[in-house]
Amino acid sequence: MKTELPDVQAYMRQIGAAARKAGRQLARAHAAAKNQALLATAAAIRREAQALQRANALDLANAQAAGQDAAFVDRLRLTDKVIESMAEGLEQIVALPDPVGEMSELRFRPSGIQVGKMRVPLGVVGIIYESRPNVTIDAAGLCIKSGNATILRGGSEAVHSNQALAQLIQEGLRSAGLPFDAVQVVETTDRAAVGHLIADTEHVDVIIPRGGKSLTSRIASEAKVPVIKHLDGICHVYVDREADLDKAVVVADNAKTQRYSPCNTMETLLVHEQVAAALLPRLGRIYADKGVEMRGCAATLAILRQAGLPAVAATDEDWATEYLAPILSIRIVEGLDAAMDHIARYGSQHTEAIITENHSHAMRFLREVDSSSVMINASTRFADGFEYGLGAEIGISTNKLHARGPVGLEGLTSQKWVVFGNGQVRT
Amino acid sequence: MKTELPDVQAYMRQIGAAARKAGRQLARAHAAAKNQALLATAAAIRREAQALQRANALDLANAQAAGQDAAFVDRLRLTDKVIESMAEGLEQIVALPDPVGEMSELRFRPSGIQVGKMRVPLGVVGIIYESRPNVTIDAAGLCIKSGNATILRGGSEAVHSNQALAQLIQEGLRSAGLPFDAVQVVETTDRAAVGHLIADTEHVDVIIPRGGKSLTSRIASEAKVPVIKHLDGICHVYVDREADLDKAVVVADNAKTQRYSPCNTMETLLVHEQVAAALLPRLGRIYADKGVEMRGCAATLAILRQAGLPAVAATDEDWATEYLAPILSIRIVEGLDAAMDHIARYGSQHTEAIITENHSHAMRFLREVDSSSVMINASTRFADGFEYGLGAEIGISTNKLHARGPVGLEGLTSQKWVVFGNGQVRT
Numbered sequence: 001m002k003t004e005l006p007d008v009q010a011y012m013r014q015i016g017a018a019a020r021k022a023g024r025q026l027a028r029a030h031a032a033a034k035n036q037a038l039l040a041t042a043a044a045i046r047r048e049a050q051a052l053q054r055a056n057a058l059d060l061a062n063a064q065a066a067g068q069d070a071a072f073v074d075r076l077r078l079t080d081k082v083i084e085s086m087a088e089g090l091e092q093i094v095a096l097p098d099p100v101g102e103m104s105e106l107r108f109r110p111s112g113i114q115v116g117k118m119r120v121p122l123g124v125v126g127i128i129y130e131s132r133p134n135v136t137i138d139a140a141g142l143c144i145k146s147g148n149a150t151i152l153r154g155g156s157e158a159v160h161s162n163q164a165l166a167q168l169i170q171e172g173l174r175s176a177g178l179p180f181d182a183v184q185v186v187e188t189t190d191r192a193a194v195g196h197l198i199a200d201t202e203h204v205d206v207i208i209p210r211g212g213k214s215l216t217s218r219i220a221s222e223a224k225v226p227v228i229k230h231l232d233g234i235c236h237v238y239v240d241r242e243a244d245l246d247k248a249v250v251v252a253d254n255a256k257t258q259r260y261s262p263c264n265t266m267e268t269l270l271v272h273e274q275v276a277a278a279l280l281p282r283l284g285r286i287y288a289d290k291g292v293e294m295r296g297c298a299a300t301l302a303i304l305r306q307a308g309l310p311a312v313a314a315t316d317e318d319w320a321t322e323y324l325a326p327i328l329s330i331r332i333v334e335g336l337d338a339a340m341d342h343i344a345r346y347g348s349q350h351t352e353a354i355i356t357e358n359h360s361h362a363m364r365f366l367r368e369v370d371s372s373s374v375m376i377n378a379s380t381r382f383a384d385g386f387e388y389g390l391g392a393e394i395g396i397s398t399n400k401l402h403a404r405g406p407v408g409l410e411g412l413t414s415q416k417w418v419v420f421g422n423g424q425v426r427t
Numbered sequence: 428m429k430t431e432l433p434d435v436q437a438y439m440r441q442i443g444a445a446a447r448k449a450g451r452q453l454a455r456a457h458a459a460a461k462n463q464a465l466l467a468t469a470a471a472i473r474r475e476a477q478a479l480q481r482a483n484a485l486d487l488a489n490a491q492a493a494g495q496d497a498a499f500v501d502r503l504r505l506t507d508k509v510i511e512s513m514a515e516g517l518e519q520i521v522a523l524p525d526p527v528g529e530m531s532e533l534r535f536r537p538s539g540i541q542v543g544k545m546r547v548p549l550g551v552v553g554i555i556y557e558s559r560p561n562v563t564i565d566a567a568g569l570c571i572k573s574g575n576a577t578i579l580r581g582g583s584e585a586v587h588s589n590q591a592l593a594q595l596i597q598e599g600l601r602s603a604g605l606p607f608d609a610v611q612v613v614e615t616t617d618r619a620a621v622g623h624l625i626a627d628t629e630h631v632d633v634i635i636p637r638g639g640k641s642l643t644s645r646i647a648s649e650a651k652v653p654v655i656k657h658l659d660g661i662c663h664v665y666v667d668r669e670a671d672l673d674k675a676v677v678v679a680d681n682a683k684t685q686r687y688s689p690c691n692t693m694e695t696l697l698v699h700e701q702v703a704a705a706l707l708p709r710l711g712r713i714y715a716d717k718g719v720e721m722r723g724c725a726a727t728l729a730i731l732r733q734a735g736l737p738a739v740a741a742t743d744e745d746w747a748t749e750y751l752a753p754i755l756s757i758r759i760v761e762g763l764d765a766a767m768d769h770i771a772r773y774g775s776q777h778t779e780a781i782i783t784e785n786h787s788h789a790m791r792f793l794r795e796v797d798s799s800s801v802m803i804n805a806s807t808r809f810a811d812g813f814e815y816g817l818g819a820e821i822g823i824s825t826n827k828l829h830a831r832g833p834v835g836l837e838g839l840t841s842q843k844w845v846v847f848g849n850g851q852v853r854t
Binding site for chain 1: 829
């Protein structure tokens with residue numbers, strides 16, 4: 001295992017150049033070959049489960065020796081279940097249609113040329129992630145299917161696991177006649193490698209960080225290569241005056257409590273002042289029973305305390321905080337405009353939902369809220385590649401350009417223009 | 428006219444904050460209001476033609492006093508014809524469909540939610556351009572129609588003209604009930620203003636530079652805000668072994684000589700070795716008669732000189748040069764793969780064309796050449812927003828992410844996800 005290199009920059013440039021070359025080959029590969037590579041990799045993962053777990057054991061031992069906590073070690077562990085789910089994930093990607101080469105909107109122009117668009121891979125995708133080794137397989141699978149070469153830089157704690165997984169992917173690529181360096185795992189744990197990767201605009205077309213906010217914001221501020229990312233998921237549910245309160249209770253419960261750690265979990269509940277007295281005691285009881293700490297505006301506190309429910313005062317910082325925990329901020333607002341103003345000021349442009357039976361309010365919210373996902377009468381927890389029908393996702397983007405929201409195969413491609421002519425010239 | 432400011436950064440942040448606020452209002456404006464603003468601006472441009480020319484005269488006098496050459500002064504001049512074409516350009520944008528709010532691909536999912544996409548403005552667009560004041564109107568018109576606020580930073584030589592034009596746009600916005608600072612012209616000629624603009628990720632969503640390569644590459648390397656751009660237009664035409672040589676002559680003539688300065692003009696002609704002897708003397712005669720200097724590989728030189736045509740040896744640098752002038756590099760290649768290798772090595776991913784009657788060759792070229800526009804049997808000069816049916820273009824992109832090729836109204840928007848539910852939650 002190489003962990004120190006005399007010249008990290010030269011090593012990273014060599015990886016980049018190999019990826020660029022392999023990417024050109026992968027871009028023109030047909031669906032059958034790409035699917036064959038994914039199926040062969042899935043088979044190899046199942047066949048080599050024990051070898052993977054032996055490699056993983058080295059990482060686990062190092063993590064324990066380094067004093068990492070149990071949650072960290074759990075994320076790192078390649079259990080039988082994780083290994084099977086990696087193989088199944090690849091099989092699910094096989095079942096998705098190949099986006100590459102799709103032509104659309106081919107229209108004849110007055111000049112006689114026919115102009116349209118063709119979907120094409122981005123080229124070389126750099127993925128920078130933390131300790132979970134299954135990302136190696138998920139990310140490689142999506143990139144292979146979308147015709148992109150991949151450079152994977154996982155956490156140094158997972159380096160043995162990631163290397164073992166990369167060998168199986170490369171075996172899969174070889175068996176399908178595809179260039180094995182279409183997927184490369186960075187072997188050095190030298191942190192300078194990331195700096196070189198995110199600056200190499202010659203060989204890398206996009207960087208996708210998968211990890212916590214500190215990783216992502218550091219990459220976003222230093223990268224020269226474009227970054228597909230989201231920083232925060234401060235998601236809102238707004239319960240309108242004309243909400244069906246039964247739906248509001250069910251959705252607001254689910255949006256907060258179905259899981260606490262995902263980025264699409266609600267962090268702030270906004271409630272119209274005319275329904276707050278009817279809604280908040282019902283909902284507050286559910287949250288209290290589930291151990292969710294409620295932090296409210298003054299009006300919220302008055303209602304909750306009158307109902308005998310525990311609550312603390314929210315500060316301005318609460319409105320701007322992604323808790324990722326059983327904590328919820330609650331604010332009572334005057335109406336739709338005040339709710340949208342709050343979202344514009346404190347939101348992270350990730351996912352927001354309105355609960356209302358009023359069509360005009362629903363459509364105004366849908367149109368005017370500038371988030372990557374905007375929902376009517378549905379839980380923010382649906383903002384997810386599987387739930388949206390993308391088959392899988394490589395991340396969620398709150399960028400304005402290119403892909404917004406869950407990024408699947410299509411978000412790993414772009415469209416070029418194609419022109420069919422018969423000797424036409426411009427006059 | 429403010430040309431020096433005590434605090435350029437504060438001034439630019441103030442412009443950015445006003446643009447962000449106005450952008451939010453413009454994003455929800457309906458087509459009727461946006462069209463009204465454009466029509467009122469067009470009427471004001473015609474009505475105030477003389478006032479515009481008086482403001483322009485100040486810029487022209489300064490440019491002449493500064494010793495600018497005649498071509499520069501010409502680009503700066505607001506003639507009657509330029510003024511009328513600005514007004515007509517706005518009317519053409521009015522006639523285009525409003526892209527904002529368009530919903531597509533709304534499909535029901537097994538969970539019961541209906542998921543699709545809605546087209547939305549990018550937010551705030553910064554345009555940095557050189558001396559031609561008509562860009563002020565073209566860019567503002569496209570941004571207004573696509574619901575984006577705009578910050579315009581033109582060349583300091585055109586500052587009086589641009590200010591006068593901006594006042595008419597703001598008059599048009601006001602008359603339609605839209606926020607007048609949805610279009611702002613940077614009033615200071617302090618160069619630090621550009622640096623602040625391209626770093627202000629809080630208030631600016633995308634930068635579009637319109638000007639020469641040195642301007643664009645400086646902005647691209649320094650910007651923190653994403654940049655929609657192209658640096659070079661080293662466009663290729665490849666004449667295949669199975670080309671119809673009559674079409675090849677007509678297209679290769681047009682691609683080079685219809686105009687020399689645009690970015691979509693051919694700079695390198697690649698010719699299959701088996702048709703070079705038949706093609707190059709015919710084509711070389713046309714180029715020679717039009718005064719195009721030919722720079723060829725050794726095999727090209729032999730054929731041209733045998734035909735009594737002037738040619739000089741091409742260097743490796745020629746293959747990588749965008750001449751923007753009556754100069755053409757010519758290389759004889761072994762076939763389709765060699766042509767595509769040459770394009771991958773020396774091209775700028777702008778626009779390439781193949782001339783062939785062979786379907787398989789045509790489709791391989793179309794799929795495998797990684798340029799923003801790829802053409803079969805058509806002149807590279809077609810790579811243009813008007814020719815593609817976009818109605819107008821704000822620039823051409825060779826980026827991999829987001830818009831590639833000519834960027835029109837659609838390229839000034841992106842898509843968010845919309846979800847229609849009826850109380851659904853995630854299980």
